[in-house]
Amino acid sequence: MDEVEPRGPEDAPVRVVSLLPSATEIVCALGAERTLVGISHECDHPETIRGLPVLTRSRVSASGTSLAIDTAVRAVVRDALSIYTVDEAQLAALSPEVIVTQDLCEVCAVSLDDVRSAVARLAHRDAVRIVSLTPTCLDDILADVETVAAALHLHAQGHALRRALAARLDAIAQRAATAPTRPRVVSVEWLEPIMLGGLWMPELIAHAGGVAAGARAAQPAPTVTPEDLARLDPEVVLIKPCGFTLERTLEERGLIARAIQASVSPRARVYVTDGNAYFNRPGPRIVESLEILAACVHPELFDDLARKHAAVIHPLDAPR
Structure with a gap:
């Protein structure tokens, strides 16, 4: 078992807002669920986070058919609007120190530009760190575990979780290679x-x-x-x-x-x-x-x- 790094004053638990479901799961897998003070409307796992304040909503209804949803998304983008909105008043009230978001897909989650705009209007904006994830491959997904861990001052936990996930992926690949x-x-x-x-x-x-x-x-x-x-x-x-x-x-x-x-x-x-x-x-x-x-x-x-x-x-x- 990896030795956990000693925690000093600079390593005290931070106030985290996660606007990305995968990032919320990473935070919780690191054993840092207590640091979460806000989430996105799409964050739903683990179930214990569902009572946290929700800071985003979608302009597109998810209740239509696949074609209707695709058409609505394209219309919003065509009108140069963001698909998602951020509750800036609630964000300010929560006073986060770290906000985790993404810069991969503006259809999938709130965009990095929208988060930056919201943070720019916060009174304590200079004290907020934005962590943006852009995974395109499996190595990126594993690296993001350590990126989030570093923002939470949990370097050892991040390294251990990354190794554990990689080992499980490799074990399945080795079994599949025998097919x-x-x-x-x-x-x-x-x-x-x-x-x-x-x-x-x-x-x-x-x-x-x-x-x-x-x-x-x-x-x-x-x-x-x-x-x-x-x-x-x-x-x-x-x-x-x-x-x-x-x-x-x-x-x-x-x-x-x-x-x-x-x-x-x-x-x-x-x-x-x-x-x-x-x-x-x-x-x-x-x-x-x-x-x-x-x-x-x-x-x-x-x-x-x-x-x-x-x-x-x-x-x-x-x-x-």
Whole structure:
């Protein structure tokens, strides 16, 4: 076990606002949940943080269809508006010393520019440190653990957590390497239009013993047509739209059948899983994301993980 660094006055617990679900999970995994004084409207794990003040909201309703949500998002962006707003009055009242945000996707969470603007209007702005995360690959996700830990003066804990997560990822990759086949895998990031999982998803697929089809590691999610999907000829399709739970995704079962299942071979194995809790949240649960993926790519090899995550793995039969 790593020795915990001594804590001096400069290492006293800080007041942290996390405007990113993955960062909130990192803070809690470091054992520093007590430092959180505010969160975003999307932060929901662990359950013990749900009573904290919520500092953001979305201008786009998440209750519509995939196409309706995409259309609304594009309209907001076209009008040069931010998709998310920050409650500046509440932010000022909470007097945070550290604010964790992101600079990767303005659709996924409040933007760095919006956070900077809000902080610039705080009376104690010079005492606020903004920590912005921009993960595009698995190494970045692991590095962000130490970045957040350093901001909280928890260097040893950050190093230990990073090593533990990396070891679990490597253990699954080593098991997957023994598989006799490497099926072509497509991960679906959005349903209409169809977007494929980019960034760290191709790496996760490789770790799970598959070959990523249609997307490149560390690159944004590409948009494809049903005809493109047919040409990719995937053997495994993992459907996990960004921000959608498994149950929310299954509400669009008809669209999935028409646009995705009808475009791939009837022999392809198609699964729906929880894109909100896993996969699209680059934090500690990226390991559980890999476990779910491995269970779908090689169910015969990872039957233990298939049982562990049975509640969030939903196989779809070929449409008739």
